Amino acid sequence: MDALKQALHLLFSLDPELLQILGVTMRMSFFSTTISCLIGLPLGALIGTRSFRGKAFLKKLIHTLMGLPPVVAGLLVYALFTHYGPFGRFNLLFTVRVMVIAQCLLIIPVVTGLTASFMEQSTRAVIDTAKGMGLSRRRVLFLCLSESRTSLLSVVLNAFGRSIAEVGAVSIVGGNIQWKTRVMTTAIMLETNKGNFSFALALGFILLLIAFVVNVAASFVVREGHDD
Amino acid sequence: MIEVHDLKKTYRDRTVLDLPALSLAQGETLALAGANGSGKTTLLRLLAGTLKPTAGTVKTAKPLLYLPQKSYAFRGTVLQNVLLGTQGKKQQAMELLEKLELLPFADKKASSLSGGELQRLSVCRLLIRPCNLLLLDEPTSACDPQSATLVLQALEAYRKETGCTLVLSTHTPRVALEAAGRLLILRDGKPEADGAPQALLQSPDSDWLRAFIAGWRI
Numbered sequence: 001m002d003a004l005k006q007a008l009h010l011l012f013s014l015d016p017e018l019l020q021i022l023g024v025t026m027r028m029s030f031f032s033t034t035i036s037c038l039i040g041l042p043l044g045a046l047i048g049t050r051s052f053r054g055k056a057f058l059k060k061l062i063h064t065l066m067g068l069p070p071v072v073a074g075l076l077v078y079a080l081f082t083h084y085g086p087f088g089r090f091n092l093l094f095t096v097r098v099m100v101i102a103q104c105l106l107i108i109p110v111v112t113g114l115t116a117s118f119m120e121q122s123t124r125a126v127i128d129t130a131k132g133m134g135l136s137r138r139r140v141l142f143l144c145l146s147e148s149r150t151s152l153l154s155v156v157l158n159a160f161g162r163s164i165a166e167v168g169a170v171s172i173v174g175g176n177i178q179w180k181t182r183v184m185t186t187a188i189m190l191e192t193n194k195g196n197f198s199f200a201l202a203l204g205f206i207l208l209l210i211a212f213v214v215n216v217a218a219s220f221v222v223r224e225g226h227d228d
Numbered sequence: 229m230i231e232v233h234d235l236k237k238t239y240r241d242r243t244v245l246d247l248p249a250l251s252l253a254q255g256e257t258l259a260l261a262g263a264n265g266s267g268k269t270t271l272l273r274l275l276a277g278t279l280k281p282t283a284g285t286v287k288t289a290k291p292l293l294y295l296p297q298k299s300y301a302f303r304g305t306v307l308q309n310v311l312l313g314t315q316g317k318k319q320q321a322m323e324l325l326e327k328l329e330l331l332p333f334a335d336k337k338a339s340s341l342s343g344g345e346l347q348r349l350s351v352c353r354l355l356i357r358p359c360n361l362l363l364l365d366e367p368t369s370a371c372d373p374q375s376a377t378l379v380l381q382a383l384e385a386y387r388k389e390t391g392c393t394l395v396l397s398t399h400t401p402r403v404a405l406e407a408a409g410r411l412l413i414l415r416d417g418k419p420e421a422d423g424a425p426q427a428l429l430q431s432p433d434s435d436w437l438r439a440f441i442a443g444w445r446i
C-alpha cells in the first residue's frame with residue numbers, strides 16, 4: 001500500500017529524475033520494438049509463407065535464438081562494442097543506442113519466430129483463396145497481413161513487453177548510468193540492492209501502469225477488427 | 229484448354245496422383261469424382277499451379293480461377309468480399325449476390341455466414357472476374373439442393389458469357405450430370421473411368437465402377 005502511494009506521489013510530483021528515467025525507457029523500448037518489428041515481421045512473414053531449402057534448419061536456429069538469455073546477448077554486444085572490440089571505434093558502449101542494439105538481438109528472433117509460426121498456421125487458407133481469385137502477389141501479401149492483424153499486433157505488444165521488462169542486457173551494455181542510460185528495470189534493481197524496497201516497488205507499479213496503458217491503446221487500434 | 233502429360237504427385241514414397249494424360253479443349257467441361265483421398269484436390273491444385281508436380285507437365289489456359297475445397301471468409305462484409313481486388317464492379321457484384329440469393333446478407337460480416345452461404349459467396353468472388361479456365365473443388369459440398377441449383381445456374385451463365393473451360397470435383401451425381409459434359413472418376417490417384425456422365429452412370433463397365441455408382445445414387 002505504501003509503495004502504491006509512493007508510486008502515485010512520484011508520478012504526480014513529476015519527479016525530474018523519474019521523468020528522465022521514464023523518457024529513456026520509452027525511447028529505448030520504442031526503438032527496440034520498432035526496429036525489431038520492421039525486420040522481424042516481414043522476415044517471419046516470408047519464412048512462414050514460402051517454402052525453400054534449409055527452412056527447417058532456419059526455424060530451429062530462430063527458435064534457439066528466441067531462448068537466448070538476455071545477459072548472454074548483453075555480453076555479446078558488449079564484446080563487440082568495447083573499446084578494443086570490432087565496433088569499438090563507434091564509441092557506443094553505455095549509450096541508449098547500444099542498449100537498443102542489444103535488445104534487437106534479443107527481440108528480432110522472437111518477432112520473427114512468432115510471426116513465422118503464426119503465418120504458417122493461419123495464412124494457408126488466405127493465400128490459397130486469394131491466389132485462386134487471381135489476385136496479384138502484392139495484394140495476396142497485403143491480405144495476409146490485414147487478415148492476421150490482431151495476431152500481428154499481439155506479436156508487436158509481446159516485443160514491446162520484452163523490451164520494457166528486460167534488464168540483463170541493458171544493464172551490461174548500458175551500465176545503468178544515472179541521467180543517461182538508467183531505465184525503469186535497472187533503477188528497480190538498483191533501489192532493491194540499496195534496500196529501498198518500497199521505492200523499487202513504486203517504480204514497479206509505474207512500469208506495470210505503462211504496460212497497461214500501451215495494451216489498452218493497442219486494443220483500440222484493432223477494435224474494428226473484432227467481428228463478433 | 230488443358231494439356232496434361234504423365235502427371236505424378238508423390239508424397240514420400242506414396243503416389244497420390246498418377247495421370248498419364250488429360251486434355252480438354254477450350255470451353256469443355258469436366259467433372260471429377262472419386263472417393264475421399266482419390267486425388268481430386270491434388271489434381272485441381274496441380275492444374276491451378278498451387279502444387280508442384282513430382283513429374284510430368286501441365287499446360288493450361290490463363291487466366292485461371294481456382295476455388296479451394298475449404299471456403300474462407302475475408303474480413304469485412306459479404307459485398308466487400310465479392311469486390312476484393314476489383315474496380316467499379318459494384319453493380320455486377322449486386323447482381324451476382326442476387327443470383328445466388330445472398331443479397332440480404334450483402335452488408336453482413338462474411339464471417340457470420342453459414343457454411344452453405346459462405347460457399348456461395350466464395351463462388352461469387354470468382355465469378356465477378358473473367359477467366360479462361362475455372363477450377364472448382366467441390367463447389368456445392370455445403371449447399372442444400374436448392375442452393376446447389378443456384379450455383380449450377382450461375383456457373384452455366386458464366387460459362388456462356390466467358391466460354392471458359394470448367395473443371396469441378398463433386399460427390400453429387402446431379403452436379404456431374406448438369407455441369408459437365410465429361411466425367412473422370414479417380415481411384416487411388418489413377419483414372420478409373422472417363423466418359424460422358426450419363427453413359428458412365430447408366431452403364432458402368434466394371435464391377436468396381438458398378439459398386440461406386442451404386443454407392444453414388446444414395
Ligand SMILES: Nc1ncnc2c1ncn2[C@@H]1O[C@H](COP(=O)(O)OP(=O)(O)O)[C@@H](O)[C@H]1O
Nearest residue numbers: 239240244262263264265266267268269270271
Ligand atoms: N501434403 C500432403 N502430404 C502427404 N499426403 C498428402 C498431402 N496432401 C494430400 N495427401 C494425400 O493425398 C491423397 C489425395 O488427397 P486429395 O487429393 O485431397 O483427395 P480428394 O480431394 O480426392 O479427397 C490423400 O490420401 C491425402 O492424404
Ligand SMILES: [Mg+2]
Nearest residue numbers: 268269270297
Ligand atoms: Mg478434396
